[in-house]
Amino acid sequence: MAEKKKKFMQGNEACSEGALYAGCRFYAGYPITPSTEVAEILSVRLPKIGGVFMQMEDEIASICAIIGASLGGAKSLTATSGPGFSLMQEGLGFACIAEIPCVIVNVMRSGPSTGFPTGPSQSDVMQAKWGTHGDHPSVVLTPATVQEIFYETVRAFNLAETYRTPVIVLYDEIIGHMREAITLPEAGEVEVIERKKPTCKPEEYKPYAQSNGSIAPLAAYGEGYKFHVTGLYHAEDGFPTNNTKLIGEANERIVNKINKNVDKICINEEFYTDDAEIGVVAYGVSSKSAKFAVKEMRKKGVKAGLLRPKTIWPFPDKAVNKLAKQVKAILVPEMNLGQVYYEVERASRGQCEVKGIFKVDTEAIHPNQIIEEIKKFA
Amino acid sequence: METVTAAKKKKKEKPVPFDYSNYIRKGKLPHIWCPGCGHGIVLKCMLRAIAETGRPNDDFALVSGIGCSSRTPGYVNFNTLHTLHGRALAFATGLKMAKPNLKVIVTTGDGDALAIGGNHFIHTCRRNLDIVIMVYNNFIYGMTSGQFSPTTLPGMIATTSRYGNIDPPFDVCKMAEAAGATFVARGTAYHYGELEKILHEAIMHKGTAVIDIIDSCPTYYGRFNKFKSPADMMEKIEKEGTVSVKQASGLPPEKLEGKLLRGVLCKKERLEYTEGYAKLIEKAGGSKPK
Amino acid sequence: MGYRYEMRFSGSGGQGMILAGIIIAEAASIYDGKMASQSQSYGPESRGGASRSEVIISDEEIDYPKATSIDAMLAMTQEACNKYNKDIKKDGVLLIDSTEVKNAPKGDYKVYSYPISTVARDELGKIIVANIISLGMIVELTKIVSHEAIEKAVLARVPPAFLDLNKKALQLGFERARDLKPLP
Incomplete structure (x- = not known):
């Protein structure tokens, strides 16, 4: 049907x-x-x-x-x-x-x-x-x-x-x-x-x-x-x-x-965040790369998780703060030179490391780029 | 006693004074315009012209941008929208297309309509969308205290043309006609009776109607350019500076030099945009808009 | 976790590479009941330049829509072939139009070469259907979607006046690929 x-x-x-x-x-x-x-x-x-x-x-x-x-x-x-x-x-x-x-x-x-x-x-x-x-x-x-x-x-x-x-x-x-x-x-x-x-x-x-x-x-x-x-x-x-x-x-x-x-x-998608030790906050096309990376990492037993805001403004402070409390680091892949990254850093309030993955060459961020960064914290 | 009074009244046969109270919003006056400014005269002409249509106030929407003339909608009892500098016609276009039965009147100035809003002005004329565009043309930016505008004449002084303006001016009417407006006219605040008639004709016209309304700003244009008084400005600019189309037809070219023509300068029939759009809907197999 | 099959269609603007991608993705997702996504990159030219379309087919939701490790690729021009062959995976498939691609790349994947544009022009009288012949060939070589699905998808996307021509082009593609051997 x-x-x-x-x-x-x-x-x-x-x-x-x-x-x-x-x-x-x-x-x-x-x-x-x-x-x-x-x-x-x-x-x-x-x-x-x-x-x-x-x-x-x-x-x-x-x-x-x-x-x-x-x-x-x-x-x-x-x-x-x-x-x-x-x-x-x-x-x-x-x-x-x-x-x-x-x-x-x-x-x-x-x-x-x-x-x-x-x-x-x-x-x-x-x-x-x-x-x-x-x-x-x-x-x-x-x-x-x-x-x-x-x-x-x-x-x-x-x-x-x-x-x-x-x-x-x-x-x-x-x-x-x-x-x-x-x-x-x-x-x-x-x-x-x-x-x-x-x-x-x-x-x-x-x-x-x-x-x-x-x-x-x-x-x-x-x-x-x-x-x-x-x-x-x-x-x-x-x-x-x-x-x-x-x-x-x-x-x-x-x-x-x-x-x-x-x-x-504010509406978010939470993907493997429950027990995540390494977080990724991503939206739009970069969240697709991030999801691919998180799946790959989970296959290898690495506890990565993705928080994907469907509403970027107002910013989902609460959800990001909660994630920051539980993970070692949050990665923020985005196709710019750092925009949402600073919001994540602000909302995390120093509870974990926040690292941006930026790309402005008009090609999507390759999942491997995120995988490499996740591995550094695994 | 009673019969005497009645007879007296009848003898005088004075028309009933126009009742503005139906059109002016309670508690919204005084307006912000300076003493000697012609905008109040234009406002009165507009309200009388609207009244002559016999249509209820709710049938009209007044839309404006930014500037002295753009404060008009706030004072009057219609559907009123005071928007951004230069953009009144773009807002008006959306409103008219969403509610084609509204008669939309845009009150704008020479800077608002022709400088920052010039693009919207020519494109509205091109579409021949049923909007009345009243350009209160006083040759200066009054609200920002006297900078030269796209209609300021060469040599004139403004706060940004202290050495005399070198920018050539637009002719509002020629521009409107060239862009496709189907009703183009010029009036002045001085010739208020004539202006009222023109405005009424413009409102009754189906299509884009542009009225270049020559008006005076004694506070800035007048003071900077050594006009003695508001009355002196009206005499020199509006009365002596213009000639009616009728008078002009009998005058030799040398007598017309430097004078602006008053009256209806262009009136033609061309498919109006909302009517054109209704046909498009039909062609697309759609239902008529509500 | 399920499988992920990646395809890339490349050529120059106007050769119908984006359409080829759309058709195969539609065949997979609408007519074969799989998941598919199609994306593209292109330049300012409507005609000419290098154009590419990528299709991911899977049995589960597709997250990353771009190719990471290509299972099958089509190259209709030398420029596109040189520019885009890097990501083909080991034992993957590369189909080149030998009318245009004179230098076949070397790699640990299988290269199939066939004069697609020439055949389109000489045998069907319309070079424009080269992309549909290619679709037939790549489907035959990879079996990634069924013949029925690709035929339905082709017919749903082409103008009614050209149904027969495109049907023929697709069949021709199936046939010519059937016995085609990879380059040594």
């Missing part, structure tokens, strides 16, 4: 399928390798269901358009890669402060600048966290298989709606272009969270009302609520304020609505 639903597809295709499954009805983007397949697929699929696909004049316009569409009530998506992601940073900040749900996919390639456009990397992890200016919430998901890209894209939309915030799906060229057979769930099999709409009278509607950490429902424009949205700090009614107390509270609130829900947002 599962046979029937199995489909052989690329990571970027699974992303498009995930978006459609989650109810995405608006896509705006600008062509860029290696994310373009998402646009190509949605340009065919969205019109078939009455949705909108727009090829914009640049990535700045793309993120602004999806925020505009989201205010029109549509679940919306854009997909890009490093250079385009850089251009989107200001818009991303707007979505954070104005609390507009939307999903941004960044298929990482080599950089900085044009770099090697067809070559993979994992070097946008920190940009995904700190790219836009000002203190802001960051929710960033890092799937590692084609099937997982589907699920994590659905989850990204769900998190965006739940927390009224932009969510980033971050993966690399290898996974984006890799093909595997995946199973597409039937409608209703996977939870899809719909946007909460206000039920109060329009004159009572406060789009940024806060009571006990709850998140106010977001009305759509043109549905009677006639509210105001701005990128300036604003009061509960959405209008700009110069009140320093309100400004401080508002900034803390948009960050804390994520920080206070870390346990709900």
Whole structure:
């Protein structure tokens, strides 16, 4: 029975399928390798269901358009890669402060600048966290298989709606272009969270009302609520304020609505970590190399284990700290020159040695490279 | 007694004063604009033009970027969105495509629309998406205290052109028309009656409508360039510096030199983008968008 | 733990190496009930340059999607052959298109040489199906997927107007590989 639903597809295709499954009805983007397949697929699929696909004049316009569409009530998506992601940073900040749900996919390639456009990397992890200016919430998901890209894209939309915030799906060229057979769930099999709409009278509607950490429902424009949205700090009614107390509270609130829900947002895969003496923390494509290495080491009786965050931001401090307590060392393989490595070091709090395995030649980290490092601690 | 008053009233036949209270949000005024700034006049023209359509407020969305003119949406009782510098049209595009029934009006300035937002400006015109673009053109960056803009005339003084501006200016209307806008007009704050009519026509138009609204910034442009008063600026720039299309037709070329044309400069029919998209959906075999 | 079978298809951009990889991975995963993943690396060129596609076939979840120790490789150009033959394992299989690859590499693996492009052009009239002939040959040489599965996968991926041509190309591949002996 599962046979029937199995489909052989690329990571970027699974992303498009995930978006459609989650109810995405608006896509705006600008062509860029290696994310373009998402646009190509949605340009065919969205019109078939009455949705909108727009090829914009640049990535700045793309993120602004999806925020505009989201205010029109549509679940919306854009997909890009490093250079385009850089251009989107200001818009991303707007979505954070104005609390507009939307999903941004960044298929990482080599950089900085044009770099090697067809070559993979994992070097946008920190940009995904700190790219836009000002203190802001960051929710960033890092799937590692084609099937997982589907699920994590659905989850990204769900998190965006739940927390009224932009969510980033971050993966690399290898996974984006890799093909595997995946199973597409039937409608209703996977939870899809719909946007909460206000039920109060329009004159009572406060789009940024806060009571006990709850998140106010977001009305759509043109549905009677006639509210105001701005990128300036604003009061509960959405209008700009110069009140320093309100400004401080508002900034803390948009960050804390994520920080206070870390346990709900952070999901990890633990692979042989129970009795691990040597830990590996890896995400995305590097976690695939790491898993291969851990399996090989286990065959040889070495107690290696992998902690794989599916949510890289907020960072899974607790899980890393727990692992650090029990192992001699944690290895952090990543296709950059050290980004998540420093987070692991911070979260480990000196309880074990932390060692990075970095690679930026646009070839995936070879499992043997990780195996060699594990052996040093075995 | 009563009949006398009624007769008196009838005799005078004064129109009922326009009631702005339906359009101005309670408690959101005073606005931030300086004394002598023309933006308030433009705001009034816009609200009257909207009222003439007879459509409810909820049918309108006002979107803006950053700058003095971009503060307009905060004061008015519609669906309002105050966004990033230069990006109003990109936000507006997304909103319009998600909710094609909304009438979207973008209030923007010469810097916002033509410098940082120039790319979005030409591409919106190219698509002929049904958006009204009101360019409050006062030849200067007012909010950041008086730097020259893409419409500042050569020789003029600004805080970043102390030796006189050497950048040639854009002609907003020519640019809009060349980019594909299907309604292009120019008005001024001085000719407020005419502006109201133009704005109404722009709102009723289906397609991208660009209105270059010549306006004055006495605080910066006026002071730097030795205009005596806001009224003097309006006289010189808006009144004497422009000529209506109708008047112009009867004037020799030498009389038109250095003057900007006022009125509707271009109006044509071309497939509007949301209508084009609806056809695309049909072609793809999809259902009509909600 | 299960087995892991690694394949690499290499040539120049436009020769259908990525498609060849997709088809065999699809044959394995959709029609033969195994696990398979296909990945690729490519340059900025849509045509020309060295292009490669890698396929991992296993009976369990595939973690690392790139080749580490290759069981079977196809090389359609000399450049690709030179660049990518390093990782072929002992007793592995290398199939080269002798139309283009004049210098066969030496190694502790089996090298099969056949003028694939020439045959595609002369016998089927379309050089474009060289990749499908290669698929037939490599399946015949390795038996990594069944004939039925590869045929279904080929037919599912090619345009309807070219079904017969591709079917013929695949059969031709099976036949020509049947009695092919490795280079001494």
